[in-house]
């Protein structure tokens with residue numbers, strides 16, 4: 074220990090490390106997640122461009138990036154590398170971007186602030202959940218650079234292709250590293266979800282009943298429950314596949330398999346078992362990747378419509394319904410997998426039913442802006458486009474839920490169109506909106522509105538140019554994951570349409586420059602703001618911007634729900650959750 | 666500015682519907698207009714007697730979702746246009762929801778979705794559950810496959826039942842990637858995998874079935890137009906997945922029988938029976 078105020082260099086650096094590196098403060102951890110995931114977002118986007126390049130101009134030399142990555146082939150994408158590209162694109166986007174940016178970045182940052190807590194229930198566990206992402210980053214990064222090619226089993230990693238080393242000779246240790254990486258992501262998410270559930274149940278401020286929670290928190294809460302119950306299944310399945318690869322257990326390898334002229338050492342397993350276990354997690358994961366976004370969009374729409382959220386309770390029941398039904402629909406990924414077709418019928422009915430809560434939510438968002446006073450800010454534009462795009466992604470889902478139609482469109486670009494509308498046009502756009510919205514809270518400064526609107530406009534145009542046309546490809550039956558689909562006479566004529574899509578995709582990625590510049594510039598030079606620049610009701614807007622350690626400089630007491638905009642009871646057009654009602658006025662906030 | 670943003674959102678239903686109309690009706694720019702798009706950006710020609718059901722279900726869902734899409738996205742546009750804070754001087758409608766509306770917009774979609782699900786079941790059963798039957802010795806039995814298709818990295822190995830109609834006997838004909846099918850005849854195909862997952866996809870017949878090592882599966886159809894069509898592998902099976910392409914020739918039955926007999930003769934002459942003991 075040093076004397077008063079005097080710190081040695083060692084202690085100074087140690088305190089820097091414990092404040093900003095191995096921090097246990099939920100806000101720092103949230104920002105660490107945010108920065109890491111945004112960087113990976115860039116990586117995932119560039120990988121997508123590699124895929125798009127090959128589909129537009131197969132086997133042609135990729136400019137600039139090509140010679141850097143594969144000089145041996147003269148900058149040309151090899152078929153092996155193509156499988157690695159789409160495997161890594163999906164892996165990075167799902168496990169390193171969407172899931173951690175929603176739960177890790179926004180979940181961490183917002184949960185304590187929005188429920189009026191000073192931190193998470195388990196700060197150390199929280200810190201670990203971030204630092205366990207690093208082994209995953211390193212392992213999956215290493216798998217990408219493992220000679221001669223990276224993991225090439227698709228993000229779904231279906232055995233026997235993934236479980237047998239002989240099946241994909243190029244991905245020897247890469248696939249093993251990939252599996253280990255996913256296991257670490259699982260540990261990280263597990264710690265996060267335990268923490269979120271406990272925090273939301275135990276640490277709400279006085280007066281913050283469950284039905285006064287903002288939709289963002291409901292989204293995070295349901296997501297945490299889904300994670301906690303579904304993830305162990307994936308982790309177990311991953312370990313089983315790992316032992317199949319390394320120790321010859323044969324959980325997923327059938328008897329007497331001859332792959333690539335070598336006989337499998339083990340057998341007696343079932344490849345379909347993996348698919349059941351994998352989708353038992355990965356279907357709920359679809360909701361893990363959208364529910365928090367829906368919550369954040371609900372909060373932003375109510376705030377900028379200056380009107381209470383329409384149908385708060387039906388919204389809550391809807392996402393709870395999604396959580397329940399989400400566990401009994403996984404078979405819709407397996408209609409043509411060889412699974413018993415009778416089972417397919419059951420899954421079709423449950424899958425059709427899960428579309429219902431989504432419909433209810435959409436109608437309620439429309440109900441919210443009906444008769445409102447819309448402020449067209451950047452976060453509002455992103456939120457409204459979330460609703461518009463989610464309508465497209467939701468409706469296209471009905472096609473594949475219908476089993477006979479799915480026979481034709483399964484594994485075609487129709488599916489690719491569908492999930493990009495939900496995950497990119499939906500979730501990613503909501504995340505952009507949320508960044509513009511909560512940026513002033515995180516950094517005490519505003520992002521530039523004009524740049525934000527340019528960013529929105531360009532992204533919106535080009536994302537539709539890229540993804541909407543995929544429906545058309547899908548209608549022709551254009552399959553996914555083919556390095557050169559034009560070899561088939563049925564699809565040869567689709568190359569010009571693919572070129573158009575690739576041009577749109579390149580421009581879409583390029584448009585993100587406006588975001589990157591705005592984000593970095595505004596952290597340092599954006600105009601400083603007070604606590605509540607958007608005039609919102611949520612608890613987080615009563616804390617300083619950015620909030621200090623412990624978040625609130627007073628004890629928040631909650632008197633109402635978060636959507637009291639335009640209330641006749643209030644003088645302003647908003648009515649913060651902490652503002653005491655005029656009559657009863659208990660005035661003092663008791664110190665704790 | 667609110668007006669411009671609303672108009673941007675109006676483009677969603679307009680361009681969204683227009684894209685599909687152009688693709689279905691094969692009109693500009695989907696027919697050699699901008700970007701030199703060639704023709705035919707819609708479902709490939711269906712040549713399976715049982716495929717029409719799938720196409721009409723697809724179209725049915727397309728129209729149904731199309732109406733909902735136009736309705737909801739136009740409503741979104743209209744609300745944005747009308748309730749722009751810069752122009753709308755009306756105070757907000759201070760409401761927390763409507764019980765009746767919630768009930769209506771829960772029950773209507775639920776009924777529609779349930780209807781779609783039940784409406785599909787027969788087509789699904791026809792495609793995957795009700796394998797054709799034939800009458801043998803006065804008993805109705807499941808129809809035997811005339812060919813066994815085995816997926817392996819990265820080709821389709823075919824084993825035709827010879828004259829005796831049984832697969833696994835000495836008169837079988839072994840070929841690779843060259844599937845011939847008799848015209849206007851209900852046929853059953855046995856599909857298997859030797860190594861990893863593949864998917865036996867016949868776009869023109871609306872047939873798709875993953876092949877799984879360790880499982881024997883059957884698929885059936887009735888091709889009604891002679892010609893040469895693609896066999897596509899639709900499940901990732903390794904680096905060569907994209908080149909796992911087969912060819913399917915549909916021809917009148919007598920031609921088919923002739924062709925098969927000729928192939929058998931060639932096989933006998935060369936004496937190369939690709940390991941029939943597998």
Ligand SMILES: [Cu+2]
Nearest residue numbers: 356359403406
């Ligand atoms: Cu699913």
Ligand SMILES: [Cu+2]
Nearest residue numbers: 898900902906
């Ligand atoms: Cu394949």
